Amino acid sequence: MEEEMSNSIRRMxxxxxxxxxxxxxxxxxxxxxxxxxxxxxxxxENDNAGMEMVQNDDDDEASLDEDDQVYQKKQSKSTKRKTRQAKALEDAKKAPRTFLELLNEVKIMKARHYSLLFSREC
Structure with a gap:
């Protein structure tokens, strides 16, 4: 009994x-x-207030119901600061690429394409 008391005190x-x-x-x-x-x-609720109702005016997806409404998320203003790394990545995307970089990108795209074709056949 005394051991139980000492254990409970010790655990506090x-x-x-x-x-x-x-x-x-x-x-x-x-x-x-x-x-x-x-x-x-x-x-x-204010965080989720970006959802608003927008009319879909695409001619490709015509339907008989004109009352169809589509939900699109409103573009929120970016209040977050960009880190140096994010800025550098964004600048790198905008920067002109060398011929070797373009060639490497084409090789990667071909490899992805062939791997997808091969995986579909199996």
Missing amino acids: STRSRKVAPKMAAALASSDNRTQAMLARLEAL
Whole structure:
């Protein structure tokens, strides 16, 4: 019995939980907790607000129902900063390529094409 008590005491953590003082004050009352929850919910809804209804005017896919609507995601403004690596990759795509780079790319494309043909036959 005494061993069980000592084991349970030994298992308790002595580490104290650190919470920012402003956060502790904000979550102290239930009103503040519900307000924080609603703010998080609103932020989540705003993240998904990019979906809007757009009419599909393609002549290729004509249908008898003119009421068909297509959902497209609205292009959001990029608020994220680009890293140096992302900028370098973007600049590398825009930069002119040498003949050897183009030749290498053609070889890679042919290899992919042949591997797809070979995998379909088996």
